[in-house]
Amino acid sequence: MISTIDQRKEFELLKRAYEKAGGDASKFLNKRVASLIISGDKVIGLNGLTGIQIFPQQIQDGVRARIVVEKNTIIQTPIHICTGFVEKRGLQKVIFEIEIGDNSQVRFVAHCTFPWVEEFTHSALALVHIGKNAKMYYSDEHYHSDTGSVILNTTTKAVVEENGLFVNNFVLTKTRVGKLHLDASVELRENAIAELSAKVKASKLDQVLIREKLDLIGNRASGIAKTTVVALDQSKVRVVNEAYGVGDYSKGHIKCEEITKGEAVDVSTVPVLKVMNELAELTHEASIGRVNANQLQTLMAKGLTEEEATELIIKGLIG
Numbered sequence: 001m002i003s004t005i006d007q008r009k010e011f012e013l014l015k016r017a018y019e020k021a022g023g024d025a026s027k028f029l030n031k032r033v034a035s036l037i038i039s040g041d042k043v044i045g046l047n048g049l050t051g052i053q054i055f056p057q058q059i060q061d062g063v064r065a066r067i068v069v070e071k072n073t074i075i076q077t078p079i080h081i082c083t084g085f086v087e088k089r090g091l092q093k094v095i096f097e098i099e100i101g102d103n104s105q106v107r108f109v110a111h112c113t114f115p116w117v118e119e120f121t122h123s124a125l126a127l128v129h130i131g132k133n134a135k136m137y138y139s140d141e142h143y144h145s146d147t148g149s150v151i152l153n154t155t156t157k158a159v160v161e162e163n164g165l166f167v168n169n170f171v172l173t174k175t176r177v178g179k180l181h182l183d184a185s186v187e188l189r190e191n192a193i194a195e196l197s198a199k200v201k202a203s204k205l206d207q208v209l210i211r212e213k214l215d216l217i218g219n220r221a222s223g224i225a226k227t228t229v230v231a232l233d234q235s236k237v238r239v240v241n242e243a244y245g246v247g248d249y250s251k252g253h254i255k256c257e258e259i260t261k262g263e264a265v266d267v268s269t270v271p272v273l274k275v276m277n278e279l280a281e282l283t284h285e286a287s288i289g290r291v292n293a294n295q296l297q298t299l300m301a302k303g304l305t306e307e308e309a310t311e312l313i314i315k316g317l318i319g
Contacts, residue, residue: 010039014084017115018143035080038063040092045082052079052106062093062123071101071131081110089119095127102131102161110140114150121151128158128166130192135165142172148204150178157185160192162218170198173230173318177206184211184225190218190247196225199318202235213242216250216280227256227269230314234264242272245280256286261310 014037034052037045043056043063051073055066069075085092100106114120130136144150152172160166166186177200186194196212212225223243231237243252256269271284304312 010042010084010086011037011044013086014039014082014113017084018082018111018113033077033080034075035082036065036067037082037084038065038094039084039086040090049075051075051104059093059095061091062095064095064097066097066099068099069101069104069106071103073101073104073106075106078107078109081108082113083110083122083124084113085117085120085122086115087120088116090117091121091123093123095125098126098128098136100128100130100134100136100164103133104131105135107137108139110138112140112142114142114144117145118147118149120149122153124152124154126154126156126158128156130158130160130164130166132161133163134161137167139169140171142170142175144172144175144178146176148176148178148206150176152178153181155183158194159187160189160194162190162192164189164192166192166194168194168196170200171318173199173201176204177202177208177235179207180209182208182210185213185215186223187215187217188221188223188247188250191220192218193221194223196223198226199228200237201230201232201314201318202237203232204234206235208235208237208239210238211240211242212254213244214252214254215244215246216252217246218250219248220250221247222251224252225254228318229256229258229267230318231258231260231262231265231267233262234266235262236266237268239269240272241269241284243274243282243284245273245275245282246277248277248279250277250280252280252282254282254284256284258288259314260288260290 034049035047051070053068057064202208214223225241227239241254258267269286273282
Protein backbone atom coordinates (compact mmCIF):
# COMPACT_ATOMS: atom_id res chain seq x y z
CA MET A 1 0.00 0.00 0.00
CA ILE A 2 2.92 2.34 0.76
CA SER A 3 5.42 1.74 -2.00
CA THR A 4 8.69 3.59 -1.34
CA ILE A 5 11.04 4.13 1.58
CA ASP A 6 10.44 7.90 1.49
CA GLN A 7 6.67 7.37 1.56
CA ARG A 8 7.01 5.02 4.51
CA LYS A 9 9.01 7.66 6.38
CA GLU A 10 6.37 10.30 5.68
CA PHE A 11 3.63 7.94 6.77
CA GLU A 12 5.42 7.16 10.03
CA LEU A 13 5.90 10.88 10.72
CA LEU A 14 2.22 11.61 10.11
CA LYS A 15 1.19 8.58 12.13
CA ARG A 16 3.30 9.62 15.13
CA ALA A 17 2.07 13.20 15.00
CA TYR A 18 -1.54 12.13 14.74
CA GLU A 19 -1.27 9.67 17.62
CA LYS A 20 0.54 12.27 19.76
CA ALA A 21 -2.48 14.54 19.27
CA GLY A 22 -4.74 11.78 20.59
CA GLY A 23 -5.83 10.12 17.35
CA ASP A 24 -5.92 6.44 16.44
CA ALA A 25 -3.98 5.67 13.26
CA SER A 26 -4.62 1.92 13.36
CA LYS A 27 -7.23 2.15 10.59
CA PHE A 28 -4.89 3.72 8.04
CA LEU A 29 -3.40 0.46 6.78
CA ASN A 30 -6.33 -1.82 7.54
CA LYS A 31 -7.32 -3.57 4.32
CA ARG A 32 -10.90 -3.81 5.53
CA VAL A 33 -11.14 -0.02 5.79
CA ALA A 34 -11.30 2.33 2.80
CA SER A 35 -8.63 5.00 3.18
CA LEU A 36 -6.74 7.76 1.43
CA ILE A 37 -3.48 9.14 2.85
CA ILE A 38 -2.00 12.33 1.40
CA SER A 39 1.33 13.89 2.31
CA GLY A 40 2.06 17.18 0.59
CA ASP A 41 1.30 16.61 -3.09
CA LYS A 42 1.61 12.82 -2.96
CA VAL A 43 -0.77 9.95 -2.26
CA ILE A 44 1.19 7.66 0.05
CA GLY A 45 -1.64 5.31 0.93
CA LEU A 46 -4.79 4.16 -0.83
CA ASN A 47 -7.31 1.40 -0.18
CA GLY A 48 -10.74 0.92 -1.69
CA LEU A 49 -13.58 -1.46 -0.90
CA THR A 50 -16.44 -3.02 -2.80
CA GLY A 51 -18.86 -0.22 -3.62
CA ILE A 52 -16.26 2.55 -3.09
CA GLN A 53 -13.98 3.85 -5.82
CA ILE A 54 -11.22 6.39 -5.17
CA PHE A 55 -9.48 8.11 -8.08
CA PRO A 56 -6.58 10.33 -6.90
CA GLN A 57 -4.60 12.61 -9.18
CA GLN A 58 -1.53 14.68 -8.40
CA ILE A 59 -1.92 18.39 -9.16
CA GLN A 60 0.39 21.34 -8.64
CA ASP A 61 1.07 21.62 -4.88
CA GLY A 62 -1.48 18.99 -4.00
CA VAL A 63 -3.93 16.24 -4.83
CA ARG A 64 -7.35 15.99 -6.42
CA ALA A 65 -9.39 12.91 -5.58
CA ARG A 66 -12.72 11.73 -6.90
CA ILE A 67 -14.52 9.46 -4.44
CA VAL A 68 -17.54 7.53 -5.67
CA VAL A 69 -19.86 5.50 -3.47
CA GLU A 70 -22.02 3.35 -5.71
CA LYS A 71 -25.80 3.15 -5.46
CA ASN A 72 -27.33 0.99 -2.74
CA THR A 73 -24.02 0.75 -0.86
CA ILE A 74 -24.01 0.77 2.94
CA ILE A 75 -20.55 0.95 4.53
CA GLN A 76 -20.36 -0.02 8.19
CA THR A 77 -16.80 1.22 8.79
CA PRO A 78 -15.84 4.86 8.15
CA ILE A 79 -13.76 5.90 5.16
CA HIS A 80 -10.55 7.37 6.60
CA ILE A 81 -8.86 10.33 4.97
CA CYS A 82 -5.53 11.59 6.31
CA THR A 83 -4.06 14.79 4.89
CA GLY A 84 -0.68 15.85 6.20
CA PHE A 85 2.37 17.97 5.62
CA VAL A 86 5.74 17.11 7.16
CA GLU A 87 7.86 20.04 5.96
CA LYS A 88 8.22 23.40 7.72
CA ARG A 89 7.19 25.60 4.80
CA GLY A 90 4.97 25.22 1.79
CA LEU A 91 1.55 25.12 0.18
CA GLN A 92 -0.89 22.24 -0.06
CA LYS A 93 -4.06 22.07 -2.13
CA VAL A 94 -6.59 19.26 -1.86
CA ILE A 95 -9.76 18.91 -3.88
CA PHE A 96 -12.29 16.19 -3.06
CA GLU A 97 -15.12 15.44 -5.47
CA ILE A 98 -17.48 13.15 -3.56
CA GLU A 99 -20.43 11.40 -5.17
CA ILE A 100 -22.80 9.39 -2.97
CA GLY A 101 -25.15 7.18 -4.96
CA ASP A 102 -28.88 6.83 -4.35
CA ASN A 103 -29.89 4.80 -1.26
CA SER A 104 -26.31 4.63 0.03
CA GLN A 105 -24.94 5.38 3.48
CA VAL A 106 -21.36 6.26 4.34
CA ARG A 107 -19.31 7.96 7.04
CA PHE A 108 -16.02 9.80 6.50
CA VAL A 109 -13.44 10.47 9.19
CA ALA A 110 -10.90 13.04 8.01
CA HIS A 111 -7.75 14.14 9.81
CA CYS A 112 -5.52 17.05 8.78
CA THR A 113 -2.14 16.99 10.51
CA PHE A 114 0.45 19.77 10.18
CA PRO A 115 2.61 19.34 13.29
CA TRP A 116 5.88 21.09 12.40
CA VAL A 117 4.95 23.84 9.98
CA GLU A 118 6.34 27.35 10.41
CA GLU A 119 5.00 28.97 7.25
CA PHE A 120 2.26 26.99 5.57
CA THR A 121 -1.00 27.39 3.65
CA HIS A 122 -3.54 24.59 3.31
CA SER A 123 -6.35 25.08 0.80
CA ALA A 124 -9.14 22.49 0.75
CA LEU A 125 -12.21 22.26 -1.46
CA ALA A 126 -14.89 19.58 -1.09
CA LEU A 127 -17.57 19.28 -3.78
CA VAL A 128 -20.26 16.91 -2.54
CA HIS A 129 -23.30 15.42 -4.23
CA ILE A 130 -25.61 13.18 -2.20
CA GLY A 131 -28.17 11.15 -4.11
CA LYS A 132 -31.80 10.41 -3.32
CA ASN A 133 -32.39 8.66 0.01
CA ALA A 134 -28.64 8.65 0.65
CA LYS A 135 -26.85 9.58 3.88
CA MET A 136 -23.38 11.02 4.32
CA TYR A 137 -21.58 11.90 7.55
CA TYR A 138 -18.30 13.82 7.37
CA SER A 139 -16.09 14.54 10.39
CA ASP A 140 -13.07 16.80 9.80
CA GLU A 141 -10.61 17.27 12.67
CA HIS A 142 -7.44 19.36 12.48
CA TYR A 143 -4.13 19.21 14.34
CA HIS A 144 -1.80 22.15 13.68
CA SER A 145 1.56 23.24 15.04
CA ASP A 146 1.60 25.62 18.00
CA THR A 147 3.34 28.38 16.08
CA GLY A 148 0.07 29.89 14.87
CA SER A 149 1.56 30.15 11.38
CA VAL A 150 -0.95 28.00 9.47
CA ILE A 151 -3.25 29.65 6.94
CA LEU A 152 -6.22 27.36 6.47
CA ASN A 153 -8.81 27.94 3.75
CA THR A 154 -11.46 25.24 3.64
CA THR A 155 -14.59 25.27 1.49
CA THR A 156 -17.41 22.74 1.30
CA LYS A 157 -20.18 22.93 -1.29
CA ALA A 158 -22.84 20.24 -1.05
CA VAL A 159 -26.05 19.37 -2.87
CA VAL A 160 -28.46 16.96 -1.16
CA GLU A 161 -31.12 15.35 -3.29
CA GLU A 162 -34.63 14.28 -2.26
CA ASN A 163 -34.82 12.57 1.17
CA GLY A 164 -31.03 12.73 1.51
CA LEU A 165 -29.01 13.56 4.64
CA PHE A 166 -25.71 15.44 5.05
CA VAL A 167 -23.96 15.88 8.40
CA ASN A 168 -20.72 17.88 8.32
CA ASN A 169 -18.61 18.47 11.46
CA PHE A 170 -15.44 20.59 11.57
CA VAL A 171 -13.25 20.58 14.70
CA LEU A 172 -10.11 22.58 15.48
CA THR A 173 -9.78 22.74 19.26
CA LYS A 174 -6.61 20.93 20.31
CA THR A 175 -3.93 23.14 18.76
CA ARG A 176 -3.43 26.72 17.58
CA VAL A 177 -5.60 27.85 14.70
CA GLY A 178 -3.44 30.42 12.93
CA LYS A 179 -5.65 32.01 10.28
CA LEU A 180 -8.83 30.12 9.43
CA HIS A 181 -11.39 30.82 6.72
CA LEU A 182 -14.12 28.19 6.84
CA ASP A 183 -16.93 28.31 4.29
CA ALA A 184 -19.60 25.59 4.23
CA SER A 185 -22.78 25.73 2.16
CA VAL A 186 -25.45 23.18 1.35
CA GLU A 187 -28.34 23.16 -1.12
CA LEU A 188 -31.26 21.00 -0.01
CA ARG A 189 -33.87 19.45 -2.26
CA GLU A 190 -37.30 18.10 -1.26
CA ASN A 191 -37.35 16.54 2.24
CA ALA A 192 -33.56 16.71 2.43
CA ILE A 193 -31.85 17.32 5.78
CA ALA A 194 -28.49 18.89 6.68
CA GLU A 195 -26.54 19.64 9.82
CA LEU A 196 -23.47 21.88 9.60
CA SER A 197 -21.36 22.12 12.73
CA ALA A 198 -18.09 23.89 13.55
CA LYS A 199 -16.14 23.93 16.82
CA VAL A 200 -13.04 26.12 17.07
CA LYS A 201 -10.76 27.29 19.87
CA ALA A 202 -8.83 30.45 18.99
CA SER A 203 -6.00 31.81 21.13
CA LYS A 204 -3.14 34.33 21.10
CA LEU A 205 -3.25 36.13 17.72
CA ASP A 206 -5.40 33.57 15.88
CA GLN A 207 -7.87 34.90 13.31
CA VAL A 208 -11.09 33.05 12.47
CA LEU A 209 -13.76 33.70 9.84
CA ILE A 210 -16.58 31.15 9.63
CA ARG A 211 -19.49 31.18 7.20
CA GLU A 212 -22.18 28.49 7.12
CA LYS A 213 -25.07 28.66 4.69
CA LEU A 214 -28.31 26.70 4.26
CA ASP A 215 -30.23 26.96 0.98
CA LEU A 216 -33.60 25.30 1.66
CA ILE A 217 -34.71 24.89 -1.94
CA GLY A 218 -37.03 21.91 -1.79
CA ASN A 219 -40.40 21.53 -0.11
CA ARG A 220 -40.00 20.44 3.53
CA ALA A 221 -36.24 20.71 3.36
CA SER A 222 -34.70 21.31 6.77
CA GLY A 223 -31.31 22.24 8.14
CA ILE A 224 -29.35 23.50 11.10
CA ALA A 225 -26.04 25.36 11.20
CA LYS A 226 -24.27 25.37 14.57
CA THR A 227 -21.07 27.20 15.43
CA THR A 228 -19.25 27.09 18.77
CA VAL A 229 -16.14 29.21 19.24
CA VAL A 230 -13.91 29.87 22.23
CA ALA A 231 -11.90 33.07 21.76
CA LEU A 232 -8.95 33.73 24.09
CA ASP A 233 -6.18 36.31 24.48
CA GLN A 234 -6.03 38.62 21.43
CA SER A 235 -7.81 36.39 18.94
CA LYS A 236 -10.28 37.72 16.39
CA VAL A 237 -13.41 35.81 15.41
CA ARG A 238 -16.22 36.59 13.01
CA VAL A 239 -19.10 34.18 12.36
CA VAL A 240 -21.73 34.58 9.65
CA ASN A 241 -24.54 32.02 9.58
CA GLU A 242 -27.10 32.18 6.78
CA ALA A 243 -30.38 30.46 6.00
CA TYR A 244 -32.64 30.98 2.98
CA GLY A 245 -36.15 29.53 2.99
CA VAL A 246 -37.37 28.85 -0.55
CA GLY A 247 -39.36 25.62 -0.46
CA ASP A 248 -42.86 25.16 0.96
CA TYR A 249 -42.69 24.30 4.68
CA SER A 250 -38.91 24.40 4.65
CA LYS A 251 -37.31 24.92 8.07
CA GLY A 252 -33.92 26.28 9.03
CA HIS A 253 -32.23 27.08 12.33
CA ILE A 254 -28.88 28.74 12.95
CA LYS A 255 -27.11 28.80 16.29
CA CYS A 256 -23.90 30.52 17.31
CA GLU A 257 -22.25 30.44 20.73
CA GLU A 258 -19.04 32.33 21.42
CA ILE A 259 -17.20 32.29 24.73
CA THR A 260 -14.46 34.86 25.34
CA LYS A 261 -11.64 35.28 27.84
CA GLY A 262 -9.13 38.09 27.50
CA GLU A 263 -9.28 41.85 27.40
CA ALA A 264 -8.24 42.11 23.76
CA VAL A 265 -10.48 39.52 22.09
CA ASP A 266 -12.55 40.73 19.15
CA VAL A 267 -15.61 38.62 18.32
CA SER A 268 -18.80 39.10 16.34
CA THR A 269 -21.65 36.99 15.01
CA VAL A 270 -23.97 37.87 12.15
CA PRO A 271 -27.15 35.87 11.51
CA VAL A 272 -28.69 36.22 8.05
CA LEU A 273 -32.18 34.82 7.52
CA LYS A 274 -34.18 35.38 4.37
CA VAL A 275 -37.67 33.96 3.88
CA MET A 276 -38.53 33.69 0.19
CA ASN A 277 -41.71 31.68 0.73
CA GLU A 278 -44.39 32.58 3.25
CA LEU A 279 -44.64 28.90 4.22
CA ALA A 280 -40.95 28.69 5.18
CA GLU A 281 -39.81 28.99 8.80
CA LEU A 282 -36.39 30.26 9.87
CA THR A 283 -35.08 30.78 13.41
CA HIS A 284 -31.81 31.73 15.05
CA GLU A 285 -30.11 32.05 18.40
CA ALA A 286 -26.77 33.65 19.19
CA SER A 287 -24.80 34.42 22.31
CA ILE A 288 -21.45 36.00 23.15
CA GLY A 289 -20.20 35.92 26.72
CA ARG A 290 -17.27 35.41 29.01
CA VAL A 291 -16.35 32.22 30.81
CA ASN A 292 -18.97 31.76 33.51
CA ALA A 293 -17.71 33.39 36.72
CA ASN A 294 -19.79 31.18 39.01
CA GLN A 295 -18.43 28.05 37.38
CA LEU A 296 -14.90 29.39 37.73
CA GLN A 297 -15.36 30.14 41.43
CA THR A 298 -16.90 26.73 42.11
CA LEU A 299 -14.04 24.88 40.43
CA MET A 300 -11.37 27.04 42.04
CA ALA A 301 -12.95 26.40 45.44
CA LYS A 302 -12.27 22.72 44.78
CA GLY A 303 -8.56 23.39 44.42
CA LEU A 304 -8.15 24.16 40.70
CA THR A 305 -6.19 27.15 39.52
CA GLU A 306 -8.01 29.73 37.38
CA GLU A 307 -6.25 28.42 34.30
CA GLU A 308 -7.18 24.81 35.09
CA ALA A 309 -10.77 25.76 35.85
CA THR A 310 -11.05 27.76 32.62
CA GLU A 311 -9.65 24.87 30.59
CA LEU A 312 -12.15 22.46 32.16
CA ILE A 313 -15.09 24.75 31.33
CA ILE A 314 -13.85 25.16 27.77
CA LYS A 315 -13.38 21.43 27.36
CA GLY A 316 -16.97 20.88 28.44
CA LEU A 317 -18.12 23.33 25.80
CA ILE A 318 -16.13 22.18 22.78
CA GLY A 319 -15.24 18.62 23.78
